[in-house]
Amino acid sequence: MDDKTHFIPPTDPNKTQIGRPDFDATQISGWADANRTAMAGSIRSLAVECVPENSYALATQVSRLHVLVKIIASGSATGTRMPLNLCLILDRSGSMEGSPMEYMKQACGYVVDMLQPNDVLSIVAFSDEAELIMPARRVVNKQLIKEHINRLEVGNTTNLYDGIALGASQLASVASLGYVTRALLFTDGEPTSGNKDFNSIVSQVVEQKSRGITFTALGFGPEYNEELLAAIAKRSGGNYYYITRPELIPEIFRKELESVMMTVARNVRMRVLMSRWVQVRQIYNKLPAFGHRSAEVTLADLERGEIQTAIVELELGPRPGGTYRVAKIEIIYDDSSTGKTETVSSDVVINFTTDASRIASGFNPEVQRELEVARASRNLERTVMGMRTQMISPDEALRELEKTQALLIQQGKTLQAQDIQRAIDQIKQGAAAEKTLIGINLDREKVQ
Amino acid sequence: MTDDAEKTIAAGDVYSEKTSYVGQPGAEPTQMAVGIECPVCHTSNPPAETYCMDCGFLLTSQPEEQGVELEMRPPAVLVTTDGTREFALHVGQNTVGRQDADVLLTHNTVSRKHAVITVEDSKVYVEDIGSTNGTYVGGSKLNPGQKVELTDGAEIVFGNQTLILKLTTPSEEPSTKEETVTAQEAPVECVEIAPEPETQEAEAVAKLISEDGTVSHTLTRRTYSIGRREGNDIVIPDPYCSGRHAELRIEEDRMEIVDLNSTNGTLVNGVRIEPNNPYEIRIGDQLTFGQTVLKLEAPQ
Numbered sequence A: 001m002d003d004k005t006h007f008i009p010p011t012d013p014n015k016t017q018i019g020r021p022d023f024d025a026t027q028i029s030g031w032a033d034a035n036r037t038a039m040a041g042s043i044r045s046l047a048v049e050c051v052p053e054n055s056y057a058l059a060t061q062v063s064r065l066h067v068l069v070k071i072i073a074s075g076s077a078t079g080t081r082m083p084l085n086l087c088l089i090l091d092r093s094g095s096m097e098g099s100p101m102e103y104m105k106q107a108c109g110y111v112v113d114m115l116q117p118n119d120v121l122s123i124v125a126f127s128d129e130a131e132l133i134m135p136a137r138r139v140v141n142k143q144l145i146k147e148h149i150n151r152l153e154v155g156n157t158t159n160l161y162d163g164i165a166l167g168a169s170q171l172a173s174v175a176s177l178g179y180v181t182r183a184l185l186f187t188d189g190e191p192t193s194g195n196k197d198f199n200s201i202v203s204q205v206v207e208q209k210s211r212g213i214t215f216t217a218l219g220f221g222p223e224y225n226e227e228l229l230a231a232i233a234k235r236s237g238g239n240y241y242y243i244t245r246p247e248l249i250p251e252i253f254r255k256e257l258e259s260v261m262m263t264v265a266r267n268v269r270m271r272v273l274m275s276r277w278v279q280v281r282q283i284y285n286k287l288p289a290f291g292h293r294s295a296e297v298t299l300a301d302l303e304r305g306e307i308q309t310a311i312v313e314l315e316l317g318p319r320p321g322g323t324y325r326v327a328k329i330e331i332i333y334d335d336s337s338t339g340k341t342e343t344v345s346s347d348v349v350i351n352f353t354t355d356a357s358r359i360a361s362g363f364n365p366e367v368q369r370e371l372e373v374a375r376a377s378r379n380l381e382r383t384v385m386g387m388r389t390q391m392i393s394p395d396e397a398l399r400e401l402e403k404t405q406a407l408l409i410q411q412g413k414t415l416q417a418q419d420i421q422r423a424i425d426q427i428k429q430g431a432a433a434e435k436t437l438i439g440i441n442l443d444r445e446k447v448q
Numbered sequence B: 001m002t003d004d005a006e007k008t009i010a011a012g013d014v015y016s017e018k019t020s021y022v023g024q025p026g027a028e029p030t031q032m033a034v035g036i037e038c039p040v041c042h043t044s045n046p047p048a049e050t051y052c053m054d055c056g057f058l059l060t061s062q063p064e065e066q067g068v069e070l071e072m073r074p075p076a077v078l079v080t081t082d083g084t085r086e087f088a089l090h091v092g093q094n095t096v097g098r099q100d101a102d103v104l105l106t107h108n109t110v111s112r113k114h115a116v117i118t119v120e121d122s123k124v125y126v127e128d129i130g131s132t133n134g135t136y137v138g139g140s141k142l143n144p145g146q147k148v149e150l151t152d153g154a155e156i157v158f159g160n161q162t163l164i165l166k167l168t169t170p171s172e173e174p175s176t177k178e179e180t181v182t183a184q185e186a187p188v189e190c191v192e193i194a195p196e197p198e199t200q201e202a203e204a205v206a207k208l209i210s211e212d213g214t215v216s217h218t219l220t221r222r223t224y225s226i227g228r229r230e231g232n233d234i235v236i237p238d239p240y241c242s243g244r245h246a247e248l249r250i251e252e253d254r255m256e257i258v259d260l261n262s263t264n265g266t267l268v269n270g271v272r273i274e275p276n277n278p279y280e281i282r283i284g285d286q287l288t289f290g291q292t293v294l295k296l297e298a299p300q
């Protein structure tokens, strides 16, 4: 049975259809999916809620309005987890010599132990070129898989691009339906061979993302390019980790695998559908793709109990006073509970009035707070960029970070405030803090 | 409702706003509503819709009782080359940049404070205010502090973001009467749709369709207004198309198109025609309004 019910007009033979179907088609193409609803009764993993900064707007002039979008992943476990289609993409360049290599092997062993026989695993290693250590297969003979891993030896250069390509081809060889697909990319250095171009590597990841492949980027040690790894994770909806010491590698691998196992929503996109006289000015800290009366951005995968937020700024044109839906926000994603692509949506409804006093009293403090955090996130990005390019001094960076930290504490974002404290300590010790800072996500809140 | 009986439908006038819904005096009381016309933008909505599919108005409510200038047209707008975004400019200084700007371009090739566009005395100027990647007009880079006047249709590049200036030409200036929408009685109590007039008078003589098939109009012997704005017989949702762009006249033995002095002109088979001068067209001709190409085809 079809999982979607379409609106079907009543077929009373006495009724004539509206006599201008062409007219409608040219006007409302942006809302073509508006009537689509998921079948009742299916338990979807995500819910979306929109909170406008103000429920009133002036009818007589152009105004701007922020809308807080909250994407909430249900917190309760729904029976068994989805099987994984996992690929380990491992750096075996010369710099991995010694304890890093040993800890990496140990970490991979942990991963194998945590997997179930219905999970699929593939392993790729890269140095001068990429090689397939183990093609995609079910995790049945764990001992044999560990033997493959233990045979890994250090090589020379870092051919990250080919490693990503080979790993992605292994993930793509498994039919994606019914699996949580994820690549764990582990590296300790800048790309030094193969295609080394930043943009080529990132666009390859974006292309793989369009095939449903999410990358988690695990950077180890002081040498890797944090901007590149953060971009890989962000653009593919995965996580980013900075591993400071080799003995932490197994622990971080375990943590990430647990997170992947709790994934309930993959390939998550947010689409803002605008009504007439409405424009999207910006979506904070995101780069939207604009279409006819629509703006779309990619969001990170969500795990159980996670809340992601986004802030959309709209520009609203003048109109006759009254109640309007100014936008409809859709979240489109692959649901691990239902095994299907689902859409959840929420309307942004605003009351247009000529009474300015209503607007003054109508501001929502929650949205104001989240807006502060979004601005802090933007400032943080600027601080990191300033540190990388040495445009700002360590003292200036410290001042900026302390300001951001104070704000986060005030807004109850204690985990992120702790991360900033770590970066502050690193700077005070004369160490680089960019690798820590670039991984701070202010728009994702996980339980625990 | 009292004036329902007075509404009549003109044969062949299926595109007219006012006559789309006609009361059937003898209709059964059990008949269901089949459509709701939005009292604000006059879009016809399926009965299941809570909000107007076009303007978003809450269809179970009534707009406030006073007239508001619906399209308070800005003196000029900037549009993206793909036409998906429009930035209205106001009289005075408009900042362009990546953050907190009037023309907000959140792209990393655009500086936070990139340029200023000044609108004064119906002239538009642009000035780069020390951007990293520069501002280009018509392919040449502006020197910092250099203020350049922009003409209609000018291409301005900020970083790698290209925008096109569209001035509101006096010929497009709408009469206030036409643009002022006064809240009127909402036709919520929906009534039976009149049968589509399939009479001889309304015999289809041609079809106007877009390449992708999204725009398709069957043409009968009459005159059609064409433009971006609602209320035209043929609405083209293209920012490069003027509000009132052209008129299409289908007569007994002749079809012609008149460009109504539109900003970007009307093209027939790729050649721009003279404004305000009827131009004869035939089945098979290609008509371009803004960036929208429509083909005139035989009715079947």
Ligand SMILES: [Zn+2]
Residues within 6 Å of the ligand: B038, B039, B040, B041, B042, B043, B052, B053, B054, B055, B056, B057
């Ligand atoms: Zn409407």
